Amino acid sequence: MAFHDLCTKFFHSIVFFIKMILYAATLATFFLLFAIDNPEIIGLSRTAAVTLSTYAIMLFLLSFMYGGYDAGERRWGQVALSVSLSVIFTDLITYFELTIMKTNEANNTTFKLENFGILFLVFAVQILLILLMSYAGEKFYFWINPKEKCLVVTSHDTDAKRIASAFSTYQKRYEITAIVPFDDPDLEDHMVENDTIVLYELPVEERTHIVDFCYQNLKNIYFNPHIADILEQNSRPVIMDDISLFTTRYHMITFEERLVKRLMDTVISLAALIITSPILLVAAICIKKTDGGKVFFRQKRATVHGRVFEIIKFRTMRENVANFSSTEGDERITKVGRVLRKYRIDELPQFVNILKGDMSLVGPRPEMLENVEDYEKDLPEFRYRLRMKAGLTGYAQIYGKYNTSSRDKLMLDLMYIENYSLIRDIQLLFQTVLVLFKAEDSTEAFAGPADRETSDE
Secondary structure, eight states, X not given: OHHHHHHHHTHHHHHHHHHHHHHHHHHHHHHHHHTTTOGGGGSSSHHHHHHHHHHHHHHHHHHHHHOOOOBTTBOHHHXXXXXXXXXXXXXXXXXXXXXXXXXXXXXXXXOOOOOHHHHHHHHHHHHHHHHHHHHHHHHHHHHHSOOEEEEEEESSHHHHXXXXXXHHTTTTTEEEEEEEETTOTTXXXXXXXXXXXXXXXXXXXXXXXXXHHHHHTTOEEEEOOOHHHHHHTTOEEEEETTEEEEEOOOOOOOHHHHHHHHHHHHHHHHHHHHHXXXXXXXXXXXXXXXXXXXXXXXXXEEOGGGOEEEEEEEOOBOSSOOOOOOBTTOTTBOHHHHHHHHTTGGGTTHHHHHHHTSSXXXXXXXXXXXXXXXXXXXXXXXXXXXXXXXXXXXXXXXXXXXXXXXXXXXXXXXHHHHTOOHHHHHHHHHHHHHHGGGHHHHTOOBSSTTSOOOOOO
């Protein structure tokens, strides 16, 4: 018990130490294995200094982009995937840097790629280390930290089911003890008995009262945001005479930011079309051979200021079928279409839309016109997301699903708009790679056609 108490006391320091060991091990793997043919990289030399600096800087930047070794905060598989991508891309960049440095009179007179066998051995050893350390980190986290007892407070039964389902995916960390309405007469007694209070879709006045009680009684709180909460993220405290206030300014992307964003859109989309051209060609041939129909699907979507444009995608459904959102086991989707959807290949032609200026690489999800009209009937504020150009990727596209509620998609889009920065755009572009590894979650369909949400076709 004494050892357990000691680990609990120094938990954050121990996790930090484990993280440093993991990153040091991946670095040592790269340098020791490549030193077999390049002994200069582990000696006192300019090559060693430059290579070490490159590796350390790239690993730091990519860990920021993908997320680092946050054991217990995410599932160990997600942690392992994020760290693996950071390390593999760091390896590749450092490998090319080392190859360039060896292009000289003393080594290779021309640029020459070599040591592919060693490179793949480095990948294998590092991934094995990351998997083991991620799994061990999660075990250590939950050995130290017991499950949080959670009380869910909502206003509707359907909301209760949604939030319970979301938390059930993290059942190692959370235990939902009860779900109660916000007007339950014994609500405060229930809250005292739990560690964490989850508030979902509550009236602002009721939520404020519960938050005050939680703060007073040292309870953890989760709550879904309203628009005011998102605006508050960028607010700053001010003192007017002796009055404490928060101020938030009307936020719109500046001319300079639009210019840089457009330049990045043009360069990256053009490069992406060139690089993915073999995939585009194979996908087009497969679609044509399936039923002889059209290769591309076009549909009107809404972008900045409500401007309408035609989005371009690979056709994944049979032609001349009813147009409603995709459902579970949807028979309208072709066999080729299922593969294209699973790996998001059907989205690749949208780079043409980006090149034309209809869309941006990063931005709010481009919604079907019918969906926009439907959503605005219940959520008039849904139009706020049209303040920025629609994007191929973004918060809603990365973290949302096809069946994410319209309100939750709106909050994700507004979080992006109100926290816009070029660095965040770059970070989201890197994180888009992670979507390919969670295909089942991100392409989850609706239970039936009555649930009208965003669909590809």
